[in-house]
Amino acid sequence: MARKKRRSxxxxxxxxxxxxxxxxxxxxxxVVFFVMMAANLSRKVREELPVALLxxxxxxxKELKKIQEDLKAQPFVQQMTYISKEEGAKETLEDMxxxxxxxxxxxxxxxxxxxxxxxxxxxxxSIAKIEPMLKQRRYVAEVIYPIExxxxxxxxxxxxxxxxxxxxxxxxxxxxxxxxxxxxxxxxARRFSIxxxxxxxxRWSFIRRPFMRQAFWVGCCSAIIASLCIGSxxxxxxxxxxxxxxxxxxxxxTVTFGSIFACGLTLxxxxxxxxxxxxxxxxxxxxxxx
Numbered sequence: 045m046a047r048k049k050r051r052s053x054x055x056x057x058x059x060x061x062x063x064x065x066x067x068x069x070x071x072x073x074x075v076v077f078f079v080m081m082a083a084n085l086s087r088k089v090r091e092e093l094p095v096a097l098l099x100x101x102x103x104x105x106k107e108l109k110k111i112q113e114d115l116k117a118q119p120f121v122q123q124m125t126y127i128s129k130e131e132g133a134k135e136t137l138e139d140m141x142x143x144x145x146x147x148x149x150x151x152x153x154x155x156x157x158x159x160x161x162x163x164x165x166x167x168x169x170s171i172a173k174i175e176p177m178l179k180q181r182r183y184v185a186e187v188i189y190p191i192e193x194x195x196x197x198x199x200x201x202x203x204x205x206x207x208x209x210x211x212x213x214x215x216x217x218x219x220x221x222x223x224x225x226x227x228x229x230x231x232x233a234r235r236f237s238i239x240x241x242x243x244x245x246x247r248w249s250f251i252r253r254p255f256m257r258q259a260f261w262v263g264c265c266s267a268i269i270a271s272l273c274i275g276s277x278x279x280x281x282x283x284x285x286x287x288x289x290x291x292x293x294x295x296x297x298t299v300t301f302g303s304i305f306a307c308g309l310t311l312x313x314x315x316x317x318x319x320x321x322x323x324x325x326x327x328x329x330x331x332x333x334x
Contacts (some may be wrong), residue, residue, distance in 0.1 A: 061262050062269070064226045065312060068219045069270035073304040075215055077274065079208045080296040081288075086201040088291060090166035091122055093197075095178075095189040097157040101129075103183040111181060115157065120165040120174060125158045132156060154185060167198050219307065224315040227262075231255060231319040238323050252320045259316030260309065267308035271301050 099108070108126075115124055127135070132153040165174065171189060178187045231238075234255075241251045278297070282289040 058230070058258065058262065061226045061230055062265050065223050065262060065266035065308065066269040066273075068222050069266055069304050069308050070273050072212075072215055072219055072307055073270055073274045073300055074277075075208065075212045076303045077278070077296065077300045079205070079212055080299055081291055082201070082205055082208055084291040084293065084296065086197070086205070087163040089197055089201075090163040091160055093161070093166055093190055093193060095159040095161060095171070095174075095187065097159065097178055097181075097184050098154045098186040098188065099156060100183045100185050101154070103155070107183055111183070112157065115159065120161050120170070121159055122162045123160040127156050127158060129153055129155045166194060168195060216307075220311055220315070223311045224319070227259060227312065227315040228319040228322075230258075231316070231323060235323050238320065242324065248321075248324050251324065252317065255316045255320045256313060259312040263309040263312035264305075266312070267305040270304050270308065274300065274304065 097111075099111075112124065112126060115121055132155065161171075161174075165171070168191070171191075171194065175187050175189070178184060238251055242248075278292065278300075282292060
């Protein structure tokens, strides 16, 4: 009967450790996922801010082709689109809600080349260097870019990323403390067995082995449970919003699930190692006083 009680209490403590560790890993995985998502969102928003080169009316087709080829070769250009005077007028009329027949005979809209810059070049300093180079080109009348939006993004995104990283660091410390307390309580319940094995001359590595093995399986099971929960949430998020689905890359999924397994195994094994060592260093009288 005593053995059965011991086994059931041992199983209960293992299940408790697994559940509490899983909850901590779910929180940790969620923070890692949203930090990575914020970085991807920042990159996508930066790459969607257009820089428009307004072209003069008298630009020859040969010069237009030369400008386009030259711009494509630039390291800062991610995508380039040419919008003719007619296309520009049509878009303007649609935006203003005006019928084409109500518009003036002369088309005042200039042809333009719309550039989407690479994310690393979408900042005030880089554009300040790029703008003069674009303006000095022949047949380029004006260069227009959303400077206010760029400044706002450059101010807000790093702030949000810093806050999320701070939360991740804080959560990492809390995770270690929670998992450590859970495993320590499990080891504490078996402190007399540890002392008995120590008294009969068992090596510390031998005494430590079953605890490390149990911690490994607790870490594995907890990581699998946390991954399933996070994976379900990501699956729902993908089907909920198409735009958010575009931000979820293989890299994000790899880092998120990788961090869950790495943290789960590392934290449980470290906590088990130090918790067992703590009782191994105690004398018999000190163990009975605990």
